[in-house]
Amino acid sequence: MPALDVAGEFETIERLLRPLAHPEWARGLMDDVAVLPSRPGHDLVLTKDAMVEGVHFLPDDPMNTVARKLLRVNLSDLAAKGAEPFGYLLSCFWPERCGWPEREAFAAGLAEDQARFGVALLGGDTVRTPGPASFSLTALGWVSAGAAVSRAGAQVGDLVFVTGAIGDGFLGLRAARGELSLDEVRLAALIDRYRTPTPRLDFAQAIREFATASVDVSDGLAADLGHIAHVSGVGVTLNLNVLPLSAAAQAWFDDRVDAQLSLEDLASGGDDYEIAFTARPRHEEALRREAEKRLVRLTRIGDVTSGAGLTAIHDGRPIEMRRRGWTHG
């Protein structure tokens, strides 16, 4: 039965999306547009990321978590710039297989994470597609005027940090595909991290205050640090031996034979949505205090040098990584 019959555009908006709408700025989703008042003294930060079934999520990922991941990967971009999100616009491309149950699960996921992260739906549209389920989300946040952190500010002598753990995105995808043999608790933890990564909004203020350059880890830690090095015109070293691992990733790693190759996999797998950033050495103490206060794991993983590009280091020696990240095409 075609999706057009079971769940039309107007009904989807009326029943599922209107309850998510910003009480004022979204105009009840009745007006094709959102209207935002200006906020003097603040810059508006915007980001837009898309997800496609079979490319960015698995066909059997629950629609509830697909929606939450879509929102979270966009919020992660804002967090890495030090911005505080308040809203988003959404385009849904629904295939026939997505009738009411799938759309309801999707909306329920959005509702849950809207409450968690303090954002509201501002507008967008919903269309049908003969292709795979696809989504595009535009997230909006505020930051004090001039305070948005870029990728371009890393300076020679800075330290390189990353929040949280690296590699769970890479391992979680494999766990969700049934390609990993680990005990069930570990597998569930990895799948959970893959499906619903945590945008580091609780660390956005520290980033805004102390980071000289910052990026969220989506392409792969090595690739994303390479972006910072390139745009800042500096060299960045990444010490693979101190890569922060989750308990599940550590369990996987402990069973590996080739430590270096395994660390390369974790550092290039992407989909972690942690924040990798650079900061002046004199701010390390303040950053650690802030991390402790907010229960955010913070690891110093490298240095900014006068070289060029990224240099990965294993057992004290520079190595040539087979790859640094991946691309969605």
Place this chain on the structure above:
Amino acid sequence: MPALDVAGEFETIERLLRPLAHPEWARGLMDDVAVLPSRPGHDLVLTKDAMVEGVHFLPDDPMNTVARKLLRVNLSDLAAKGAEPFGYLLSCFWPERCGWPEREAFAAGLAEDQARFGVALLGGDTVRTPGPASFSLTALGWVSAGAAVSRAGAQVGDLVFVTGAIGDGFLGLRAARGELSLDEVRLAALIDRYRTPTPRLDFAQAIREFATASVDVSDGLAADLGHIAHVSGVGVTLNLNVLPLSAAAQAWFDDRVDAQLSLEDLASGGDDYEIAFTARPRHEEALRREAEKRLVRLTRIGDVTSGAGLTAIHDGRPIEMRRRGWTHG
């Protein structure tokens, strides 16, 4: 050959999209985000519309005009609110068939219309899809604080107007599909209107100044006026006998046997991207002067009444339209 090989994400951004980027706010498309300074005294107006190959455009529509239509249908939403556009974010979902030639044509179309309408690319992403070519665009514009026109302000006694001509979107789709028999000049004109509708930005100021409620004609004139009636809590009459037709649409109409059914088709076909709006009678003269000055055709097509919903009128009598518009699912 997979699109991933012939035109990857980074190369597409580097070669094709970066030249379109806003010189300051887009951060060279290097930073995952756009950062906009606040504009005190102004509201920000946002809209987001998607297009799917085979649903919203034809597989053999040139990618150049697909890009321009995508931008224009979004700018049309802003024009109908009285806003002045300045930028947009873009998500491209590329199938394998879209290699460099298709992507270059798409970017060239954007470049042409960016210059025409004074907008610049602010950010977004480009991903691959196993499905049809799909796009989602978020357009942004400024309007003086509090001046954005809604759908909700129509008052009993207002007059109903529409800019330009109605029905070319409906006929143009059929012309592009080879379903119309008209002389070649007419066919070309209709196809052109279907592929590159004109957002009425030159009339946005007049809308802002005089319209009590306003909508762009995308679903179908009757359906869109029905939205205004519903949201404003009034009745709206639409006199089909005075529907403004282009020369090509008039030529098509003159060959029809059933005038009423043909007018219904034109008034419900959608994809016109004209502005339908309501205004106080005392502003009619000023609106006509403004239209004349800007060479915009302006037609009074109905009245706002104390009834409810839309009433279509033909030959002086209320009629029951078979349908009022269409939905994209």
